[in-house]
Amino acid sequence: MSEGGLQSVERAFEVLELLTGSGRELSLSEITAATGRPAPSVHRLVRTLVALGYVRQEASRRYALAPALIRLGDAAARQFGTWANPLLAELVDQIGESANMAILDGAHALYVAHVAGRHTMRMFTEVGHRVPLHSTGVGKALLTQLPEAEAGRLLRFAGMPRITDQTITDPSDLLQELSGARALGYTLDNGEQEVGVACVAVPVPAAPSLTAISFSAPAPRLTPEVVRKAAAALREGATRLAERFAAERAGGPDL
Template sequence: MPGRRKPNPPEEEPSNESRDYSVRAVERVCSILNLVQESVDGVTLNAVAKTTQLPKSSAFRYLWTLENHRYVERDTDSGLFRLGLGFVGMQSRHLEVLRERARPWLERLRDEYDETTNLGILDGNAVIYLDIVESRRTVRLSVSNGHRDPIHSTALGKAIAAHLPEGRVREMLTQAGMPGVTPNTITTPDAYLDELGKVREDGYAVDNAENEPDGRCVAVPILGTRLPAAISLSAPASRFAREDVAKVAKSLQEIADQIAAPEERPEQE
């Protein structure tokens, strides 16, 4: 009988020292994201090309692909690249930390004005409410946690959108549409972008019966958290006069600064 064929000896497993499973393209993507993440204002194409040791044309293709998948976004005015909104859904723990940090400040603000206070974050093309501290009054403006509202008709949406690249804002408005929620709602992109310019100038955003027929809301962004978030106070317009908006906005701005500083917490009275 012919002899049984002996199996080939196994190939020698490479040692830990010689093992290298890295993929050059993935390493470059990680380098780009690390660079963008470490920058507050954003990075230039030249900086990305230098870090990755790629020609500018190749670095741009990497950035274009990441932008297409919303992991980076480009400011059309400055040309700087920042982290995009594609990471927001992956940051559930960061969202919870933000909510926990904001809660006592929202409660203090509610008690000061006896009106509903809110914490919202951009989710896709809409604002989602992470936390609501309701007014104790019988007649009040409030929604439930997880509720989604358009960016074009809400103070929260305006406050957040005012600090996004214009190209991204236009894309969001095109995708979501700009329906007239009330007769006062802004319904054209150009008018909305003009409104965002005013928001940046004033430091706060206002919804004057644009999302609710008898509602008024003022909001400010929470800057420095790497999350597109904002806080707001909302009330029936009959109780929240236009002349009180600036005063409330100042309180919101002070609180937004405190939320961005985790070591600070309101004193218990």
């Protein structure tokens, strides 16, 4: 790729990441000021992204991310999950329970990978299914990776509806639980999302997107001893995933 072509790609992603991080529509002048690029260059770049369907222009003449990115994001998430399946299978072999991987998707956790457990009675998670953050093990593990203020803002934005009698519905109570979970290194869901189902989850550090992996099982099988073993296995798996992420970033192909 030529130097000019590489710079164009970098600048396109700079605009997309700016629109993603802003959480709102931006004017051309705001995009220009934030990127520090010349206004004519930014205008050409934004118009190209609009033509490709990745950015949309509102009637207010402000710009926002366009739906075409959803297709790319869903495809990337599924490929990301497929990439992690061998490690999840190894975790299932160690513990016997169903293993899952989820990423932060807006105000929800999105399941991107699942390997069923070895028991006759086992938990099944649908890849592509979005679940609340406040009532799931993976959701809580994702929240532990955010600063407390940001986690609180996200919870208030998403809401914390009661799903079962065990669901935590007060942001302060959940933030206190998350503080303890950071010290423990894992989070738990004790029938908060589905009656009779329990989950133990851990964050995956240095992932491309906020990521968590988990075991889910009928609650009676996740005894304190099993939780300790499961959490240890998950932490080891998360470390291996983080090492693989680091290796791929360091050794990416030169196109």
